Amino acid sequence: MPYRENRRYSSSSIITPLLSVPDIGEEDDGTVEITRAQTTADGYYDSKLRRGLNDLTRLRSAASAATYNTFNSFFFEHIDEGAYLPDVGLRPWLAALGGFCAQFCSFGYMNVIGVFQAYYATHQLIDLSPSTISWIGSLQSFILAFGGLFCGRICDMYGPRWLTVPGCLLLTFGVCMTAICTEYYQFVLAQGVCSALGASALFYATTSAITGWFSKRRGLAFGVAASGASLGGISLPFVFDVVSTRASFSLAVYCVAILLFLFSFTTVVVTNSRIAPSGRQPYRFVHFYLRPYLDPVFALVTLSLTVVYLGLFVPFAFIASHAISNGFSLASAFHLVAYLNAGSLGGRLFSGMLSDKAGKFNVYILVCFMSGLIAFPFWYLSATEAGIIVVAAAYGFASGGVLAMYPALIAHISPIREIGTRVGAVSAVIAFGALAGLPIAGAIVGGNASSAPDYNSMQIYAGVVMMSGSVIAVLAKARATGGKIFARE
Known part of the structure; x- marks a missing residue:
C-alpha cells in the first residue's frame, strides 16, 4: 500500500x-x-x-x-495511521509488549544498581568511597535519561526500529564488557556509558510507539510496559546472586547479558508505530526543544520531575548497603532489591490503571509524595530486618508509580506528533537530576576508616526532595486547570 x-x-x-x-x-x-x-x-x-x-x-x-x-515490513505489513484505531486489536498490545521488554532492559537493569554498588564496594572497587562508586550508576541513569534528547527526535523522523536494533546491540555489548572489567574507568565506560546508551534507545523508541497506539487506555498501557522494569529488578538480582555465589562475577554478568539480549531482541521484533515517521527534517533546536518550555505547565512538570529525580534512585542504590550496615548478610541485602522491585510491579500497574480514571496529575502527585514519605520518616525509623523489608516493598510500590506516570504525564500535556521529541526534551533536563542525585547521597553517607556511614541524613535528603517535587506538581496542575486543584486531571 x-x-x-x-x-x-x-x-x-x-x-x-x-x-x-x-x-x-x-x-x-x-x-x-x-x-x-x-x-x-x-x-x-x-x-x-x-x-x-x-x-x-x-x-x-x-x-x-x-x-x-x-x-x-520485515515483520509487519505497512502500517497506515488511518487504517488502525488506537486501543483496538493485537497491534497496540504488541507495542505494549515491546515496551514491557524494553523497560526490563532499561529501568529493570537500572533498578539493580544497588546490587552492583554493594558488590563493587566489597570486591573489585573496595578501596574506593561509596560516592566514587556511585558515579557508575549515576552516569548510567544520566545517559538513560539524557539520551532522549536525540532518541525522541530520531524516532519521530524515522520510526522506532532505527533505535531498537542499535539499542539491542549496544546494551548486550556493554553488559558483556562489564563482565571482564577490573578497573574503575572500565566499569564507567562499559556499564555507565555503553549499556546505558542501548537502554536509552530501547526505552524511548517503545515510549513513542505506545503513545501512538493508545488513547483512552494509555495510562494502563504505560503501566503494563513499566511493569517490565519491575520484573527485571526482581529477576536480575537473584540471577546475579546465585551465579556469582556458586561460580564467578563474570559468569553472573554474562547470564544477565543473555537475559537482556533475549528481551531486547523481542523488543526489536514486536515494536512498530501506528503513525508513519515524518522523514528527515531540518534540525531546529530552539523550535523542537526550547519552544515547549514557553508553556508554563510543561516547564513546571519538568521542574517537578528534575527535583524528584534528585532522590528517586537513592533507595535503589543504597538500600542494600544500608542493610549491610545494619547486620544483613550480602545475600539478604541483594534480596532487598528484589523486594523493592516486587513492590514496584504493583505500583506501576495500579498507578497506570488508576490514572485513566482519576487523572494523570492526581496520581503523579500522590505517588511522588508517598515516595518521599516512605524515604523519610519511615525508612529513617526502620532498623530491624522486618521493617527494612516492608520499607523496600512500600517504596518500590510508590516509586514504581512515579516511573510509570512520567511518560504518561508528558504525553497527556503534549501534541501527539511531538511526544517523542517532548519526552526527549524533558529527559535531557531531568537527566541532570539523576546525574547529581546519587553522588550527593553518596557524599552525605560518607564513611571511611575514621567515621561511620551517615545513612540517616541521606534518608532525610531523599525524602525532602521527592516531597518538594510533588508540591511543584501541584502548582503545575493548578496552572493547567485554572486553579482547580481538586479537578480530575
Missing part, C-alpha cells in the same frame, strides 16, 4: 522539461525583442526549475516512505 500517492516519478519526466527551449518569436526591433526574449526565457526556466525541484522533493519523500515500508 503506498505511503503518500500512486503517482510515479522518473528522471526523464523531471529533466526533459528543463532541457526543452520555449519558442521565442523575432520582431524587427532587435534590442527590445532580445530583452523581452531573455526575460521570458529566464522566467520560463525559473518556473521549470522550481517545478523540477518540487518533483525531486516529492520523489525523495516517496523513496523515503518506500524505504520505511520495506524496512517495517
